[in-house]
Amino acid sequence: MLEASNVSYAHRKFSILENINVSVHHGELLVIVGPNGAGKSTLLSLLSNEMDKHKDPIFFKKKTFKEWDNKELAYSKAKFSQSNSHDIPLSVKDVVMMGRYPYFSSIPHKTDEEAAQKAMAETDVVHLTNREYNSLSGGEKQRVHLARVLAQLDNDIVQKLVFLDEPLNNLDVLHQHRILHTIKNFTKRGNTAVMVLHDLNLAAQFADRVMLLKKGKIVAHDVPDKVFTREIISSVYNFPCTICPNPVNQNPLIIFGT
Amino acid sequence: MQNKLPLYLIVSLLLLVTLAVVSLYMGVYVFEKHSFYEIFTGLINHDGSIDPADEFVLMQLRLPRIVMAILIGSALSVSGTCLQGMFRNPLATPDLIGITAGASLFAAVTIVLGSYIRPYIPEFLQYSLLSIMAFVGSLITMVMVYRISTQNGRTNVVMMLLTGVAITAMGFAVMGLLIYFSKDDQLRDLTFWNLGSLAGATWTKNTILATVVAVSYYFLINKGKALNAMMLGEKDAQHLGIPVERIKKQIVILTALLVGTTVAFAGTIGFVGLIVPYILRLVFKSNYHIILPLSAVFGSMLLLLADTISRTIAPPSEIPIGVLTAFMGSPIFIIILIRNRNTM
Numbered sequence: 001m002l003e004a005s006n007v008s009y010a011h012r013k014f015s016i017l018e019n020i021n022v023s024v025h026h027g028e029l030l031v032i033v034g035p036n037g038a039g040k041s042t043l044l045s046l047l048s049n050e051m052d053k054h055k056d057p058i059f060f061k062k063k064t065f066k067e068w069d070n071k072e073l074a075y076s077k078a079k080f081s082q083s084n085s086h087d088i089p090l091s092v093k094d095v096v097m098m099g100r101y102p103y104f105s106s107i108p109h110k111t112d113e114e115a116a117q118k119a120m121a122e123t124d125v126v127h128l129t130n131r132e133y134n135s136l137s138g139g140e141k142q143r144v145h146l147a148r149v150l151a152q153l154d155n156d157i158v159q160k161l162v163f164l165d166e167p168l169n170n171l172d173v174l175h176q177h178r179i180l181h182t183i184k185n186f187t188k189r190g191n192t193a194v195m196v197l198h199d200l201n202l203a204a205q206f207a208d209r210v211m212l213l214k215k216g217k218i219v220a221h222d223v224p225d226k227v228f229t230r231e232i233i234s235s236v237y238n239f240p241c242t243i244c245p246n247p248v249n250q251n252p253l254i255i256f257g258t
Numbered sequence: 259m260q261n262k263l264p265l266y267l268i269v270s271l272l273l274l275v276t277l278a279v280v281s282l283y284m285g286v287y288v289f290e291k292h293s294f295y296e297i298f299t300g301l302i303n304h305d306g307s308i309d310p311a312d313e314f315v316l317m318q319l320r321l322p323r324i325v326m327a328i329l330i331g332s333a334l335s336v337s338g339t340c341l342q343g344m345f346r347n348p349l350a351t352p353d354l355i356g357i358t359a360g361a362s363l364f365a366a367v368t369i370v371l372g373s374y375i376r377p378y379i380p381e382f383l384q385y386s387l388l389s390i391m392a393f394v395g396s397l398i399t400m401v402m403v404y405r406i407s408t409q410n411g412r413t414n415v416v417m418m419l420l421t422g423v424a425i426t427a428m429g430f431a432v433m434g435l436l437i438y439f440s441k442d443d444q445l446r447d448l449t450f451w452n453l454g455s456l457a458g459a460t461w462t463k464n465t466i467l468a469t470v471v472a473v474s475y476y477f478l479i480n481k482g483k484a485l486n487a488m489m490l491g492e493k494d495a496q497h498l499g500i501p502v503e504r505i506k507k508q509i510v511i512l513t514a515l516l517v518g519t520t521v522a523f524a525g526t527i528g529f530v531g532l533i534v535p536y537i538l539r540l541v542f543k544s545n546y547h548i549i550l551p552l553s554a555v556f557g558s559m560l561l562l563l564a565d566t567i568s569r570t571i572a573p574p575s576e577i578p579i580g581v582l583t584a585f586m587g588s589p590i591f592i593i594i595l596i597r598n599r600n601t602m
Binding site: 045048050070071073074075077078079081083084085087088089090091094098099101102105106107132152 | 263480483486487489490491493494496497498499500501539543544545547
């Protein structure tokens with residue numbers, strides 16, 4: 001589905017990523033974790049075709065991004081960015097509708113309206129439909145953009161790919177879980193998600209595979225059970241921790257500071 | 259709201275036509291025949307029912323002037339809206355960021371130097387040369403302003419406006435020098451730049467203008483969605499399948515072309531690109547999908563109205579049109595500044 005080999009990136013001779021090999025399959029939810037400055041966002045940025053400074057091409061569905069048509073790519077791949085614009089003088093509905101821009105030329109079709117509605121229901125922003133985007137709180141803005149990303153990928157194409165850069169920042173517990181369930185359902189339908197998260201326990205609960213980065217290098221890339229071990233986590237985060245099975249679902253449960 | 263765009267367009271176009279007809283009858287010279295229908299059929303049939311003086315005033319003075327007001331108002335307002343979308347700021351207008359100054363600088367140099375070859379080349383070519391030079395001037399300034407004020411897709415508004423101030427200052431200096439050295443007839447032409455006027459309207463100029471407007475609008479007028487998406491940030495717009503770099507290049511080249519041509523033919527008429535989008539934003543927020551096409555029509559209306567006032571308010575003389583637009587525009591400039599005080 002998505003394959004990249006030897007990804008390296010340096011900013012002014014300061015190496016941010018070194019020789020990362022990634023291969024993500026369809027139906028997989030890959031969560032990238034790591035301490036601050038590990039290069040998580042940069043990796044996501046590179047994988048999602050935001051920069052073209054790297055040497056070896058990245059293959060998405062066996063084609064390099066250059067070989068894709070702009071619009072076709074927008075039907076199959078979307079990204080939720082961490083630094084969302086705070087000043088968009090439009091209504092919430094207009095912002096969500098942007099996700100449907102690849103689908104209509106001037107006036108939205110009925111399917112576009114429906115897709116936007118559905119996505120807004122999914123991230124619980126329907127009651128904000130006619131509100132001014134600029135008047136929302138940080139978490140609400142975040143959910144509006146998530147709805148926009150979901151609306152963009154609402155089509156019949158199989159094996160779509162979504163990138164999410166810390167989608168849970170500013171969200172309360174209910175919405176964190178709600179969003180993760182939405183993403184999980186998305187991947188269960190044969191699609192792929194690559195997500196940067198800070199909360200290791202949520203990563204352990206939802207991820208199919210976890211990639212742990214430190215200082216631009218992969219420390220571990222495997223199923224949650226193998227990545228979240230006491231030795232690996234306490235050395236990477238440089239902080240003591242205990243890991244025990246979660247009494248409810250048997251996922252690894254990470255307790256820091258013990 | 260998006261679905262009603264065709265309705266808004268039709269209503270505003272009807273308003274524009276009404277305004278144009280009213281403007282045709284306004285002025286010092288009064289036509290013999292008073293009904294629009296009579297004049298119209300008389301002109302078509304050419305049966306001599308129209309007085310030659312009437313026909314001259316109508317066909318060679320008023321109509322070309324009205325057409326020019328419509329074309330220039332529209333062009334200035336659309337280039338303002340496009341630039342505001344690209345720079346993501348309501349203060350990015352051709353005159354405030356120095357593009358008009360760059361264009362008139364090149365046009366002024368062309369007028370002074372071109373006066374030596376003027377007798378030897380046909381009129382159409384003269385005007386084309388003038389507008390091409392003005393285009394080159396505005397393109398150079400535009401690229402300069404963009405390079406200086408924008409880094410990684412983010413525009414520093416203060417830098418953008420100050421670059422405009424610097425370029426305008428340069429324009430004044432060169433203009434002063436040219437005025438100092440120029441002969442009488444060149445001097446008259448040069449003064450006309452600084453004030454801005456539609457009095458020099460001819461069908462030749464209108465033909466060139468109409469071509470430029472048609473070509474530019476073919477590429478620009480449907481970019482509303484792209485400009486909306488660019489509010490998300492350039493990278494996010496790219497994820498929506500929008501070729502951001504290509505659109506920015508188109509906007510830079512085509513607005514330079516629009517501004518250059520209008521400056522070449524009517525001098526510096528300021529603030530149109532600021533007033534029209536501002537008013538439209540009050541109603542439609544920043545939805546470029548709606549305000550971009552509407553600004554094309556409302557710009558025409560604004561300039562036509564201003565020009566009609568400028569030639570009728572103090573007969574038989576004319577108030578320079580740039581004075582009128584500045585009267586309307588500068589308070590709006592101040593309002594926008596106050597509103598954006600915290601984000602500057």
